[in-house]
Amino acid sequence: MKAIILAAGMGNRLLHLTTNIPKCKLKVFGKPIIEHQLDVLRSLGIIDISIVKGFLKEHIDYPETKSYENAAYAETNILMSLFSAEAEFNDDIVVLYGDVIFNRAIMEKLLGVPGDIVLTIEEDWQKGYTARPDNPIEDVEKAYVNDGKIKKIGKHLSPDEANGEFIGIAKFTKQGVLLMKDIYHQSLERYRDRSFHESPSLQKAALTDLLQEIVDCGGWIWTALTRGGWVEIDTLQDLNRAGGEISAPKIAPEVRRGLLKHVLAEKGFARFIEAHSGISGIIANNAVVAGKVEFDGIWISSLTESAVKGQPDIELLGVNSRLATTHEILEVTNKPIIVDGDTGGDPNAFEYFVRKAEGLGVSGVIIEDKVYPKRNSLDADSPQVLEDPTVFAHKIKRGKQALLTTDVMIIARLESLIAGAGLADALKRARCYLEAGADGIMIHSKSISPDEVVAFARAYKTLSAGLGKPKPLVCVPTTYNTITESELKREGFHIVIHANHLLRASIKAMQAVCRIILEHGRSLETEKHLSSVGEVFDLVGFSDIKNKEKTWSL
Ligand code: SPV
Ligand code: MG
Numbered sequence: 001m002k003a004i005i006l007a008a009g010m011g012n013r014l015l016h017l018t019t020n021i022p023k024c025k026l027k028v029f030g031k032p033i034i035e036h037q038l039d040v041l042r043s044l045g046i047i048d049i050s051i052v053k054g055f056l057k058e059h060i061d062y063p064e065t066k067s068y069e070n071a072a073y074a075e076t077n078i079l080m081s082l083f084s085a086e087a088e089f090n091d092d093i094v095v096l097y098g099d100v101i102f103n104r105a106i107m108e109k110l111l112g113v114p115g116d117i118v119l120t121i122e123e124d125w126q127k128g129y130t131a132r133p134d135n136p137i138e139d140v141e142k143a144y145v146n147d148g149k150i151k152k153i154g155k156h157l158s159p160d161e162a163n164g165e166f167i168g169i170a171k172f173t174k175q176g177v178l179l180m181k182d183i184y185h186q187s188l189e190r191y192r193d194r195s196f197h198e199s200p201s202l203q204k205a206a207l208t209d210l211l212q213e214i215v216d217c218g219g220w221i222w223t224a225l226t227r228g229g230w231v232e233i234d235t236l237q238d239l240n241r242a243g244g245e246i247s248a249p250k251i252a253p254e255v256r257r258g259l260l261k262h263v264l265a266e267k268g269f270a271r272f273i274e275a276h277s278g279i280s281g282i283i284a285n286n287a288v289v290a291g292k293v294e295f296d297g298i299w300i301s302s303l304t305e306s307a308v309k310g311q312p313d314i315e316l317l318g319v320n321s322r323l324a325t326t327h328e329i330l331e332v333t334n335k336p337i338i339v340d341g342d343t344g345g346d347p348n349a350f351e352y353f354v355r356k357a358e359g360l361g362v363s364g365v366i367i368e369d370k371v372y373p374k375r376n377s378l379d380a381d382s383p384q385v386l387e388d389p390t391v392f393a394h395k396i397k398r399g400k401q402a403l404l405t406t407d408v409m410i411i412a413r414l415e416s417l418i419a420g421a422g423l424a425d426a427l428k429r430a431r432c433y434l435e436a437g438a439d440g441i442m443i444h445s446k447s448i449s450p451d452e453v454v455a456f457a458r459a460y461k462t463l464s465a466g467l468g469k470p471k472p473l474v475c476v477p478t479t480y481n482t483i484t485e486s487e488l489k490r491e492g493f494h495i496v497i498h499a500n501h502l503l504r505a506s507i508k509a510m511q512a513v514c515r516i517i518l519e520h521g522r523s524l525e526t527e528k529h530l531s532s533v534g535e536v537f538d539l540v541g542f543s544d545i546k547n548k549e550k551t552w553s554l
Contacts, residue, residue, distance in 0.1 A: 367410070
């Protein structure tokens, strides 16, 4: 008996947890899902195990297994993954979806049921879904079983008709494998350029589509019934209920610190989003769309760090407040952090700040070339007083010398355009600060058009290249927000910071909820605008703590 584990998919619904590791490597009770599977298989003497990999395949490395690849994992589905291991179709096999954890009894029962094709079917399937509100019933691979055999199978089966759920574990004898292969190859011809049961094409087909075709062709598919004893991990909620941690994995300061340089070296570009508190840090850190588009790092903004404490952005709260907020955010996130250092204060204060930030695990500090105490750059009415460039360059030198590692970037922020001093002044200052050792330049602007920062970027390319190794260029497109990140990248920017959006979003949301409560004299009407208390528990790691307590009491 051989086993084939299908672990090529992306696991999009596990959000931040599967951007860097494949779903089958997520831990449940401290052990990756796939290792739970390997342990059960091996305990039953099944040692000829193949794993079909795709997304982040390099992370699935088990020396005593065979490896197959579905390189087109993003455009195909599980049937293509299974047939990527067709070379193994010469013996009895069990096939497992890579996201199911099951106990030994389930596998023993499956192996014990005679029949050339046997599926493990959950009988009490509806009950499972009342406890999994994140898993819509339309996504369940439902089955209608009669006389011990599958009559219908697939997600489209009506819940009233279904009397079971396929849990993603199947057995094929040698004869069963032959039948499956035959029907698959006939189907490749017969269903060329058209839909295949519930899927738009055979390339995008699920295993259940082929199983239904086997039934329709007169093949018999038997069932091994179960009531519980397994879990499928599709969502954060599933993972947490199974005993897995859903908070972002922790990272040591010395590892995190160098990540910004690493991202820039790898991708040449990084997108940052602002955070101002632990909870906003978690939201920023974990945000992901389409399974892989996420922020590369977090910006600790002076504007929002002050505003969240109800204070204006005028260097009022001091470096220790900024460092405390930074610490709070570092505690609950694992991405690179750039901290807004305002003007940096005097050189001694700046040395203190960069050393503390470095110790905490910060990757970058940006200081702006204005005179202390600065005013927020986006305010049109405030005086924006530029610092003498020599004085500012000296501060950069002092900061660089104070650092103990080469991990942290000190980025000089040019306020020439904010102060109305023009492009030539900005370029002159950029040269001066780069010569003083700045690791990058931020050009700021409050224009609603990107033209002036783009003009700077074009001139900067030549300037920076002329000074030796080109240094990263940063921008904050708050006012000129029509330009996209990719356009900015094309124009020569390396870091784009969305500098205040989470704070502004929360202000609006809080005001709306206050209004609704005042208008209705109760809070019922606010519910649709709110996260559930359970979601708060999940976000802040309370759900993980409950799991840990269960693990430790075992
Ligand atoms: C911040 O986010 O605090 C910044 C950018 O420094 S800005 O508010 O545009 O000055
Ligand atoms: Mg600021």
